[in-house]
Amino acid sequence: MGQRAVREALASGLLSQPWRGVVMRAENALKLVTMAEAALLVIGDPVVLSGPTSLAVHGISAAASTKIHVTVPYGRRIKSKPGLVVHQGYYRPMDVIEIDGLATFPIDLALADFLCDGDRRTAFAALDEAMRGLPPDHVRKLRENVRERLEDRRDRRGIHRASTLLDLATGMAESPPESVLRLVVVEAGFPVPEPQYEITAVDGRVVYRLDMAWPSRRIALEYDGYAAHEERGDRDADRDARMAARGWITIRAVAADLRDPGRLLKELEDAFHLRSG
Known part of the structure; x- marks a missing residue:
């Protein structure tokens, strides 16, 4: 292009220079x-x-x-x-x-x-x-x-x-936030949960699949990603009630809990205390 054309393209924003010595089309900079x-x-x-x-x-x-x-x-x-x-x-x-x-x-x-x-x-x-x-x-x-x-x-x-x-690591988490959630609870001192734990009916049919669970205590932990759960509040509440009828405690985590897990860990602690008696 020649130095003058390059300088003009950089000035107009057509080209981008992330570091000295290289230029690229600005549309490719990301x-x-x-x-x-x-x-x-x-x-x-x-x-x-x-x-x-x-x-x-x-x-x-x-x-x-x-x-x-x-x-x-x-x-x-x-x-x-x-x-x-x-x-x-x-x-x-x-x-x-x-x-x-x-x-x-x-x-x-x-x-x-x-x-x-x-x-x-x-x-x-x-x-x-x-x-x-x-x-x-x-x-x-x-x-x-x-x-x-x-x-x-x-x-x-x-x-x-x-x-x-x-x-x-298991490779069974369905998203990176689920992986992070697993790490958060384990590093907080809780037992390692089982990932993608299946709840089955009498005939063996899978009724629910839990993000992670402690089956011996019947405690479930679900991660509610925004895109997947923003309009599922009633459905999730109904599912939690059905799980409660089976003797399960369901705790739900959201993205904010990954940044500040205090609320989540307190709920888990209370659930474990309830089930250890």
Whole structure:
């Protein structure tokens, strides 16, 4: 285009320059693949997408972030920039794959790293999402692969946390908030709940499927996502009443409870106290 045309396009907003040295069509500035490619160009080889960006490239929505994360080998002193987070770490050429032409970590390595040093809740939700929908043997294999990656890490920081999260994940949560809710109640000291617990009729027909439950105490915990439940108040109340007739206590959580779980945890504590007598 020539420098003058580029400057004019930048001034008019037709082009965007996220970092010095790269320009893109402004309409693509919010696209993950475009921003990731720009980040790789800015940093230059050797560099690889990592952390939440690597997971997002693998299709893990729970890891979506407005910042691009990359890793360079130890010895490359590259500073982070606004919107671009540069990590240093050890990795081998065989640890890098390509997705849509972008150098990135395989999903098991990306998960292992993020479980160690990423946001705890986001990392757990990403792991659960990666397992979701996989056959049991594939879930088992993914868990084994992530565990092997953890064992191979030179940086041992965060290993215990990552292993704990790895053991807790099931892949059965229907959404990232459900995964976070499971983590919240377990970290609060409650027993690990059974995910997607089925309530059956006498003939074996499934009547209800609970997000998570403690069957021995007949306590159910349901996550009410806004889109799914905004017009289902009466139906949910009727279901809770039917569950109560079966001897179940149903506690419902909403998005606000993930930010401030005090109310939710108090209701759970009261329910457990009632059922422990």
